Structure formats: structure tokens, C-alpha cells
Amino acid sequence: MMPITLEARWGQLAARLGLSAALREATYRQLAAAYEASGRHYHSLTHIRKLLETAEQHKELVLDAEVMQLAIWFHDAVYNPLRDDNEARSAGLAQEFMAQTTLPPARRQRVAFLIERTKDHTQPQPAADTDLHFFLDADxxxxxxxxxxxxxxxxxxxxxxxxxxxxxxxxxxxxxxxxxxxxxxxxxxxxxxxxxxxxxxxxxxxxxxxxxxxxx
Known part of the structure; x- marks a missing residue:
């Protein structure tokens, strides 16, 4: 069986969120351009693929797969090593995208929360938040x-x-x-x-x- 491409993974997720084909394709191009920018060496599409595969391999540990996948796709979408607000800006970009989907506001906020928590992996984390724990560990x-x-x-x-x-x-x-x-x-x-x-x-x-x- 041929491995599923990143674009196909994105397309399946975006379709479940009610996006039109045109918007699915446009957003994928936007994300791919960000992760394939010339300054990206580690925080690239290879990193995104690894996290998506990890989430798939450990699906029994993930309570909200769609939220997890969105957080993975957007968590490094904005990455400027000379700035300290990349996580907030990435979360904001995710929010702009999710406003065009059928995802309820509470789950949109959840995606943004997961992204923002990657700013400092050493900070204390909520004890019962298993999806957050998984996301940070995978990262x-x-x-x-x-x-x-x-x-x-x-x-x-x-x-x-x-x-x-x-x-x-x-x-x-x-x-x-x-x-x-x-x-x-x-x-x-x-x-x-x-x-x-x-x-x-x-x-x-x-x-x-x-x-x-x-x-x-």
C-alpha cells in the first residue's frame, strides 16, 4: 500500500471540517509554503509528517483526533527565530482558518491552546489533560x-x-x-x-x- 501523502492527509481533515475543495487546496498551499520556506531546516513538513504519523500510531491515546491534527498542522506555521511570539501568531493563524470551518468555537479555542503551550515545554501542565501531554511529548x-x-x-x-x-x-x-x-x-x-x-x-x-x- 502506498503511504498517504501529506496533501491527502490535509485534504481528508479539511473535508471533515466542511471546507470546499478550493479552500482546502489554498490552505494546503499556504501551509506548505510556510513549512518549506528557505529558512526552515528542522521545523519543516518533515516535522509535521512525523507528528501526524505519531498521532496515528498512538490513536488510542488521543481523545480528539481532529483537534490534535489541526494543532500539529499549525503549531509551527509561523516560525521566525528572531521573534518570541511565534506560538501566539501560529495560534492566531489557526483561528483565522478555523473560523471558515464547521468546528465549534470551544474546539477552535482548544486548538489554539495546544499550540500556545508549545512555547515552553518545561512549564507546569494541567495534570489531567492527556491530549496536551501527548502533543507536547510528540513534539x-x-x-x-x-x-x-x-x-x-x-x-x-x-x-x-x-x-x-x-x-x-x-x-x-x-x-x-x-x-x-x-x-x-x-x-x-x-x-x-x-x-x-x-x-x-x-x-x-x-x-x-x-x-x-x-x-x-
Missing amino acids: LQILGAAEADYWQYARQVRQEYRLVPDVLYRRGRRQVLEKLLNSPVLYHTPAFRQRLDAAARRNLRAELRQWEKGGL
Whole structure:
């Protein structure tokens, strides 16, 4: 069986939300253009595909599949490494899109909430919000990836911040790594925690040591 394309995945979701074919296609082109922009190296359509596949593989853990898929599609739609409001702007873009769908207001707000919570994965999260936990864990699964995949991710993120001088990037990246390592909880979902936590902390410590030596 041929794997389903990203465009087909989007089309199926948008059709369930009551969009016309023309609007489905126009919105996909808008999203694809954002994720395929020249400055994207990690936060690209490959990242979106990975999250959608993860949600599909763990569908028993997801209560609202449509909300989850919308949050995945839009969570990095706006991504400017030199700004700190990307999550809010991505949520706003999602809201503009969802206003054209049959999705009820409460579920639209839910999508925006999930997106906005990706601003800081180390902040305390609502204890009973299992869909939020899954979404955040899926977004951070790269941290616990195989060593070669993690280093590719780290280099891709550096490329996205290519306009930031090394001395400034090194300082900022070390702060991010230290904050993640000091967080008592990296993964909220038991399955993710068991499978990825130890590897993620090992990868984070390795990158931190590399920056202390001077860089990647």
C-alpha cells in the first residue's frame, strides 16, 4: 500500500471540517509554503509528517483526533527565530482558518491552546489533560531519538538561527539545554517517558558538553 501523502492527509481533515475543495487546496498551499520556506531546516513538513504519523500510531491515546491534527498542522506555521511570539501568531493563524470551518468555537479555542503551550515545554501542565501531554511529548520526541538523528536535529536548529552570531547562539542554546535537563518531567505520557526520557537526557547532556567545548 502506498503511504498517504501529506496533501491527502490535509485534504481528508479539511473535508471533515466542511471546507470546499478550493479552500482546502489554498490552505494546503499556504501551509506548505510556510513549512518549506528557505529558512526552515528542522521545523519543516518533515516535522509535521512525523507528528501526524505519531498521532496515528498512538490513536488510542488521543481523545480528539481532529483537534490534535489541526494543532500539529499549525503549531509551527509561523516560525521566525528572531521573534518570541511565534506560538501566539501560529495560534492566531489557526483561528483565522478555523473560523471558515464547521468546528465549534470551544474546539477552535482548544486548538489554539495546544499550540500556545508549545512555547515552553518545561512549564507546569494541567495534570489531567492527556491530549496536551501527548502533543507536547510528540513534539519533543526528537530529543530522545537515536544519536545520529539528534545531532542532525541540533545542526538543523543552528541553521535556522544562522543570523544569530555564534557567541549569542551558544549562550542561548546552553540556557535551553540546561532548562530542559533541569526539568523534572520531559515527557508526560508514560509510554513516551519510558521509551525516550533516558536517551533524551543523554543527548541533551552531550550537546551541552559540545557547546562548552566551543560548538557543534
